[in-house]
Structures are given as structure tokens and as C-alpha cells.
Amino acid sequence: MKKTTIHDIARELNITFSTVAKALNDHPRIKASTKIAVREMAVKLNYQQNKLASSLKSGKTGIVGVLVPTLDVSFFSSVVHGIESVMNENGYSILLYQSKELHAHEVSGIETFLQSRVEGIISSLALETSTFDHFKELKERGIPVLLFDRTDDEIGVPCVRIDDYRGGYMATEHLIKQGCKRIVHISTDQNVKIFKERLRGYKEALLHYNLPVDDKLIFYGNLSIELGMQCIQQLVDNNVDFDGIFAFEDYTGLGVLKQLKKLNITIPNQVKVIGFANEAFGAHITPPLSTVDQQTVKMGEESARLFLKLLKSGEYYSTTPEQIVLDPLLIIRESSGGVG
Amino acid sequence: MKKTTIHDIARELNITFSTVAKALNDHPRIKASTKIAVREMAVKLNYQQNKLASSLKSGKTGIVGVLVPTLDVSFFSSVVHGIESVMNENGYSILLYQSKELHAHEVSGIETFLQSRVEGIISSLALETSTFDHFKELKERGIPVLLFDRTDDEIGVPCVRIDDYRGGYMATEHLIKQGCKRIVHISTDQNVKIFKERLRGYKEALLHYNLPVDDKLIFYGNLSIELGMQCIQQLVDNNVDFDGIFAFEDYTGLGVLKQLKKLNITIPNQVKVIGFANEAFGAHITPPLSTVDQQTVKMGEESARLFLKLLKSGEYYSTTPEQIVLDPLLIIRESSGGVG
């Protein structure tokens, strides 16, 4: 069963295919009656425009490549949800690729996108990625790129992210205002900018409130529940004095809560805890975990909007790359002694 | 900056573009030396094959449409993660569309996919969808469709799902074996097959163990934490005797736990609770919630594999539509008095 084309419609109606094409595109110089006839025949024959052909001719595919580390993490799937929604409203489709946190897959994804002639790429960097030639080359070749969350200034493209520095500052400040004097920060040894920014915010907040920055209170490890548990155990084993914990993300914060409970250290009385990311479980655990929300869906929507705005301006890279920095939202729950 | 084409490569090398095409496709009748020359020039000129053109000519796009209700629910994003992984390994790309649980969006998504000449569609039905003409028509027109999880036999296409009946049976049986005699089931009034199947499994398990099916112990409402809370309150207010709760999904189960704790009813001593879906929070709440795992990533992978197998067979609809039914996995935690 072959697909019907404008030629089929033309033949049925005894007109030329170019008249059909114009009728379907609502060309002003086509008689209303033939437009109607053409459309009826199109429906009758189950006609579907072949976008491959029209894209080939027009040079516009209406497709945007979305390249993310994985969809199996709620942060990314939520952002992609936002991107797709806005793109869809604007008549664009999404070609999806997961980098699996690998540099090589990222390169493959870009290759695939270019071959498919996407009109641009929206992406968030893989953890493994530490050189950025593949993205810089896209920019040099004039291909629209927008990065969200995991970005790098070196690349020089528009980006949308939250203010991780501010988030780190807010989380720490909150603990200070709750009365904490010796606040631990658990971070990661991975070379990822956003985590460094949260650490920077932590330090700045301490300085601002005249509290010492004590390296013995800063831990580095791999994102996991276990990391949080180990840090608490280590603090206790070494008789380190502490009354607040700011974990760089919620899973680590969860580990912190678990171990504190196990050791019968009361939360939030003896120790106050805050995480980062506002994962789905945080509101439902005991005690509910205070955290910092990253506005994931909005991040996706804003990414799509900025991308489309620049695309439609016709000069995507003409000016200094625009940045949208979203405000992190402090979510106060019982673990930090808030209004729970 | 125009894209380079095979004509550009040909001109540089003083050969014809058709030789270039053959060289790039590793055609056997092309001299090794010219293949090398062509490839070097291709790299030098930053050549990217234009898939639009080759798809138009060959009739194969290597693109599969994935149409899901939303990515903002971990179940779906996790399945899509599995689909993309397998498709990617097999050289296919994913065009993504969210139906937002709406029938009309589902129709639009299909329309978009057809225009983009996808080689098939993998989808899960929107809650709103109760007539299936749009999918049946795809089948009639020979377009490969595979449904996962939210399917309908009436459509008659291959599908991948878990055995919800069995999951409902297992959950109920588990509570019975834990000693429960009066087990409540909370379900939904939405007309969704998988939820009805869980209910059917619940009833069968009771019958099998010679326990009465009591309509006063079956509740219907809208998927939410509140639903679980309300049901418990109602049971207590009406002095209904019960010692086990099987919630049709985890959020409702969470509400159940919350309200039981509020009313100082001990879990699992007085009442044992189990949910369904194995949401991320279940393992981390107090007490940890027993549940039934749906093997989401595997569901995506199996969907992609079955789809590709049928596609490659060259006769997608030749036989009775194949069904893959995955086994639900019982996850026993403290809320049902299991090995916690």
C-alpha cells in the first residue's frame, strides 16, 4: 500500500500537482472551489504530507535534538517534559538521545542530529565530558545550541540553569538562621560545575555570618545514599562536633537522616539537615527532608522558549550568549526544624 | 555556510558524485584507493550525510515515534529510557511526543509521526482514550504499532505489559500469608484495564484462600495520597473491621500509611499495607512500603526488541499479535511485616 502523494490527488482531479501543492498550502492565487476539492480528495485518499520531501526542499525540518544524560533520573525527564511541551505548542518535534553520561555517546548523538538536519540542539552535559570541542564546533558551524543545568561557560552558547551558588547559600543560611553553628557540607569529587557552585555558596554563607570555614566539616564522595551514611559515621567516630548538615543532593541527605536515626541522634533537635534537588521522596520520609527545588519543568520550558526566541530572531549567535538563571526555591520541612 | 554534499566531494576529487555515493556506502565495486580518498575528503570538508535525502529516496527513515502520556511520571520516563537505549543500539532514533493524557493530542501525535514517515509507533494509551479508531487505522494501513502497559485488546497490535492480574493476586496473597483476614482494596473509578486487572487479582486471591469478597472493603477514587487517607478515615469512622490494605498504587498506599500513623494504628502489627508500582520513595518512608515492581526499564527494552523483531521479519502484522507479559515482582518491606 503506497502512500498517496500530491500527484495522486492531481490525477484524480485532472489538475497539475503544483496546483495541488498550492491549494494545500492555502496559496492566495488558488480558487476557493479547487482548494475545497483538493482538500476533500486529500482526506478521501488519506493523504499525509511527506515532511522529508518538504524539509529537503525548504531546508527546515521543524525538529530539535534533545540530548540528555538519561531519562531514568527524574530531574532530566522532568526538564524534557517541559521542553517537549513548549516545542510541541510551537509546532516543533523532538528527536531524543541519551548520552548515558558518556562523552563518546554525546558525540554520536550530535552526529545523528546533524545528519537528521535538526534545527538546533538542546542538551545537558554528560558527567564524563570535560572537553567541549564537539559543542564548540557546533557553535562555529552556526548550529543553534542551548545548554541547561550542566553547562560550561567555555562553550559560549545560551544556557538556562538555576543559581546553584545561591541555592547553596540559601540552604546554608537557612541552617544558620535555625541556630546551627557547625555546619557540615557533603559534596562530590566529580568535576561538575554546579556542585562546586553549591560548595561556594556554602562557604560564602558561613563567611557572611562570621562562621569559620572548617575543612574538617567538608566531605567529598560519590552521589549516593551510602555517602551520607558514611559521613555521619565518620563524624561521630572522630568525635567531631556538628549541628547541621547540608548535603549537595537529596539522596545523600537521605543517607544522612538514616544514619542519624540509627545512632539515635534526634532530628532536628540535635542536628538539622537539608538536601538539594527536591526529589519526589523528600516530602514523604521521616522526618520530611528540607531541600532546594530546582524548578525542573520551568527549566525545560524556559530552555525551549529562549531557544525558539533566538532561532526566530534569525541570528542565533549574533550577540553575547544569553543566560537565564532561575531562582532556587527553599523548601523547608521538618528535618531542619522548619514549619513542618 | 552551506552544508557540504557529495557533489562538493566529487568536485574536489574530479570524480562524479555517484562514485562518491558508492564509496561512502562501501560499495564493493569501488577501488579501495578512491574509497580512502573520498573518506578523507569527506572528513576534511566536514561532510554529514543528509538523512532527509537518503530517507526520501530509500523510503526508510530509521526513526520510531514514541507517544506517551507524559514524561513527568517516573513510570513512563523509565520505560522510554529503556526504549531509547535499545533503539539506539540498533541504529534507530526516537521522535518523542506527549499526549498529556488527552485523546486529541494522541491523534495529533500520530499525525505528526506519519508526516515524518516514522517506521512505526510505540505508545501507551492516554487515560482519556476510550475509542481506538486512530490506532486501528494505523494497523489497517500497515503501520507498525506496539503498545505497552496501557493497552487494549480491541486494537489488535503487539503489546508488552506486566501481568496486573497476577500482581494484584500476589499482593493480596502476600497479605493473606502474613495473617490478614479482612483485606481492604483501594482502586479507581477510571476505566483503565490495568487497574481492573489488579482488582480482579485481589478478588481471586481472596476466593482461592476461602476469604469472603466484601464490597464494603473495596473503595474507588482518584489516584492520590488523599484517597488513601480518606479511605482509612472512613473505615475507622464507620467502625469497619480490617487488618490489611492493598492500595492499587503507591501514592495511595502512602496516604494510607500517613493516616494510620496519625490515628496511632500500628503498622504492621494492627494493619499491614502493600502498594503497587515501586515508586522511588517507597523504600525510604517510615515504615518502608511493600509494593509490586513493574520492571519499567525492562518493559521499555522488551517493547523495543519485540518491535524490531517484527519489523525486521518484514511482516509486522502477518500473525496473531504477539504479547509479552512480564512478571510483576513482589517487594516485601516493613509495612506488610516482611523481612524489613
Place this chain on the structure above:
DNA sequence: CTGAAAGCGCTAACAT
């Protein structure tokens, strides 16, 4: 081993 030529289905400038 390489070249010539037709055509996939459409757009759009240019005729008529």
C-alpha cells in the same frame, strides 16, 4: 571500476 540518468515528493520562481 566509474559515469550517466532517473526519480523519491515537495517548494517556489517563472511562465501562461
Place this chain on the structure above:
DNA sequence: ATGTTAGCGCTTTCAG
């Protein structure tokens, strides 16, 4: 108001 024509960049048969 409609028709003619020339491609978009590629695959693929057939000729040389």
C-alpha cells in the same frame, strides 16, 4: 487561476 520547470541531496539501476 493554473501549469511548467528546476531543483533539494541522495540511492540505484544500467551503461560504458
